[in-house]
Amino acid sequence: MPLPPLATAADLEAAGATGTAEAMDLALRRASARVRRYTRQDITFTASETVELSGGERILWLPQYPLVVDDAHPLTVVEVADFSGVEWNAVEGRDYSRLGNELTRGYPWQAPTRLMGWPWSRAQGVWAPKVRVTYSHGYDEVPDDIVDIVVDLATMNLANPGNLREAAIDDYRQVFAAETIGGARLSKSHKDDLRSYRRAAFSVVLQ
Incomplete structure (x- = not known):
């Protein structure tokens, strides 16, 4: 399902932008896509998304921020053994601790033996090679500073829908800003304002 724009037509109109409903929708979608591409974040709320992540380290970083965990939105973490398909449900407070979007694997709460099968043979205190979360x-609600940036980009798109360098009518000549040519750019x-929302590039999603 496509993600919704990060601002609304009402936000654009409040900022003084004008255009048809179709043009505003396109400008908002293009601006939102640029913000999401730069931050590597969905930003809008998504419930119960399932991803498979590379483990093998003590800390597992969940790729989307901020993490929402409550009674209506539980966090489920399953370690998956290579090839065998054996799964191990990890429990917060017993098998790992959580700080923000970092899940730190603890040492086994029980003494592992060969009779247990997997994960006894895995290095203790690290996540399995593959983890399903x-x-x-x-x-x-989209933060106001992100809304401001999307509105700014969308307004530039609306100001120069034809991607013109300049336009002239009789004695009037208008030169468009370089940022609006080929679609408004961040x-x-x-980028400085969005830096705190940007995800590090090392988070690896397997699917």
Whole structure:
């Protein structure tokens, strides 16, 4: 399912932008896509998404921020053994601790023996090579600073829908900003404002 735009037509109109409903929708979708591509984040709230992540380390980083865990949105973590398909349900507070989006694997709460089968043979205190996580993430309301950036980009798209360098009518000549040619781009100041939302590139999603 496509993700919703990170701002609304009402936000655009409040900022003074004008255009048809179709043009506003396109401008918002293009601006939202650029913000999401830069941050590597969905940003809007998503419930119970299932992903498979590479483990093998003591800390497992969940790729989408912020993590939402409550009675209605449980966090489920399953370690999967290579080839055999054997699964191990990891329990928070027993098998791992959680800090933000970091899940730190603890040492086994029971003494492993050969009679237990997997995961007795795995290195203690690290995640299995593959971990399946079902979790909820994102914001119920998009933060205002992200809305401002999306509105800014969308307004530039609306101002120059034809990707023109300049336009002239009789004696009037208008030169468009370089950022609006080929679709509005994030400026350095935009990127600086989005940096705190940006996910590190080392998070690996297997599916």
